[in-house]
Amino acid sequence: MNILVINAGSSSLKYQLLNPETGDLLAKGLCERIGIDGKFTYKPQIAGKQVLDAVDVAMPTHSEAIQTVMNALVDAENGVVASMAEIDAVGHRVVHGGEAFNKSVLITDEVMKALEDCIPLAPLHNPANITGINACTAVMGKDVPQVAVFDTAFHQTMPAKAYMYALPYEYYENDKVRRYGFHGTSHKYVAGRAAAMLGKNIEDVKLISCHLGNGSSVTAIDGGKSVDTSMGFTPLAGLPMGTRAGDLDAGILEFLMNKYGMDIKEMVSILNKKSGVQGVSGVSSDFRDLENAFKDGNDRAGLAVDMFNYGVKKLIGSYAAAMGGVDAIIFTAGVGENSASQRLAIASDLEFMGVKMDAEANAVRGKETVISAADSKVKVLLIPTNEELMIAMDTAAIVKG
Numbered sequence: 403m404n405i406l407v408i409n410a411g412s413s414s415l416k417y418q419l420l421n422p423e424t425g426d427l428l429a430k431g432l433c434e435r436i437g438i439d440g441k442f443t444y445k446p447q448i449a450g451k452q453v454l455d456a457v458d459v460a461m462p463t464h465s466e467a468i469q470t471v472m473n474a475l476v477d478a479e480n481g482v483v484a485s486m487a488e489i490d491a492v493g494h495r496v497v498h499g500g501e502a503f504n505k506s507v508l509i510t511d512e513v514m515k516a517l518e519d520c521i522p523l524a525p526l527h528n529p530a531n532i533t534g535i536n537a538c539t540a541v542m543g544k545d546v547p548q549v550a551v552f553d554t555a556f557h558q559t560m561p562a563k564a565y566m567y568a569l570p571y572e573y574y575e576n577d578k579v580r581r582y583g584f585h586g587t588s589h590k591y592v593a594g595r596a597a598a599m600l601g602k603n604i605e606d607v608k609l610i611s612c613h614l615g616n617g618s619s620v621t622a623i624d625g626g627k628s629v630d631t632s633m634g635f636t637p638l639a640g641l642p643m644g645t646r647a648g649d650l651d652a653g654i655l656e657f658l659m660n661k662y663g664m665d666i667k668e669m670v671s672i673l674n675k676k677s678g679v680q681g682v683s684g685v686s687s688d689f690r691d692l693e694n695a696f697k698d699g700n701d702r703a704g705l706a707v708d709m710f711n712y713g714v715k716k717l718i719g720s721y722a723a724a725m726g727g728v729d730a731i732i733f734t735a736g737v738g739e740n741s742a743s744q745r746l747a748i749a750s751d752l753e754f755m756g757v758k759m760d761a762e763a764n765a766v767r768g769k770e771t772v773i774s775a776a777d778s779k780v781k782v783l784l785i786p787t788n789e790e791l792m793i794a795m796d797t798a799a800i801v802k803g
């Protein structure tokens with residue numbers, strides 16, 4: 403079975419063709435500058451096939467982008483499948499499913515209507531995801547099943563005490579203001595892998611999953627269900643991120659807006675684009691740059707990383723308390739998979755709660771590894787995330803019924 407996984411943005415579209423049963427990747431790539439001029443990247447994973455790297459292809463809309471992907475995948479010389487008939491289904495990453503979707507769904511006219519209803523919750527992302535679905539229908543026809551896999555769905559198991567904000571109740575009832583959480587596909591994937599690494603049923607383990615990348619979130623997973631997560635109504639909440647502020651005192655907004663005569667648009671733009679580790683350090687949103695700058699004597703770069711690590715550590719402590727214990731802590735995504743020093747800083751000095759790191763085992767990158775000491779009561783796991791494989795697996799499961 404071959405599943406095409408699509409992650410559509412407003413002017414870009416990432417794709418992978420993979421086999422969810424074997425996990426084999428056949429091809430991946432991306433369409434960029436859709437609606438501007440169009441650049442196409444194609445990376446077949448079969449030896450001898452030609453790679454295309456940001457070549458010019460006119461893409462006035464997402465439909466031409468999908469058509470370009472199809473042409474490459476079935477190309478007689480450099481394609482990876484013989485015809486479109488060998489693509490069994492399409493799985494779409496959809497950012498926001500609101501309260502309507504607690505799991506992945508087969509896309510129908512009714513589902514499309516519900517996705518439209520979720521646009522106010524994710525005005526930048528959901529319209530692009532919908533455009534991607536429509537483009538696939540236009541190019542592939544109505545007979546190829548398409549599935550929506552939501553960033554928010556995994557977190558729909560949170561109890562009300564975790565997802566409610568202490569605002570007047572009508573904002574929840576009338577306006578759906580609540581914590582939704584994001585990165586759900588990643589948290590779900592690594593939780594499944596963690597249970598396998600521990601040799602336990604997922605129903606029997608308490609996990610804390612730390613997805614630390616450009617955007618970061620931490621999730622408490624009890625018996626395979628998300629019970630709390632650090633992102634909120636939007637992905638602006640929780641940890642300080644590359645350029646996002648994370649949690650802060652809402653009173654600061656009024657103070658700064660009054661003092662500098664800013665409107666809410668300017669303020670929110672600062673919170674999303676000029677804050678986080680970039681804002682604190684004044685150096686970069688990339689943790690590698692921060693580490694280098696700190697080595698060169700830039701204390702603010704060091705402070706930014708310290709603040710981030712401290713934020714993760716506090717979430718680990720609070721989620722262990724929330725679940726009444728923890729069996730394993732998972733590190734994933736760009737920072738979690740690659741930065742041994744940050745993993746060590748986050749998970750050190752937690753011996754009081756049964757976490758003991760193994761510095762030697764921790765000196766590893768990007769592969770599934772137990773990085774805690776043999777006698778650590780709580781296991782610490784490095785697990786590379788694979789959201790595309792999770793989307794393909796969900797899509798296959800739904801298509802097979």
Ligand code: ADP
Nearest residue numbers: 614615616617687688689690735736737740741
């Ligand atoms: P996104 O949220 O955009 O998917 P990723 O999960 O790819 O982000 O994470 C990207 C981040 O990972 C980069 O900003 C970079 O700071 C961090 N990163 C990648 N490699 C390393 C490394 N070796 N050490 C520290 N940080 C790293």
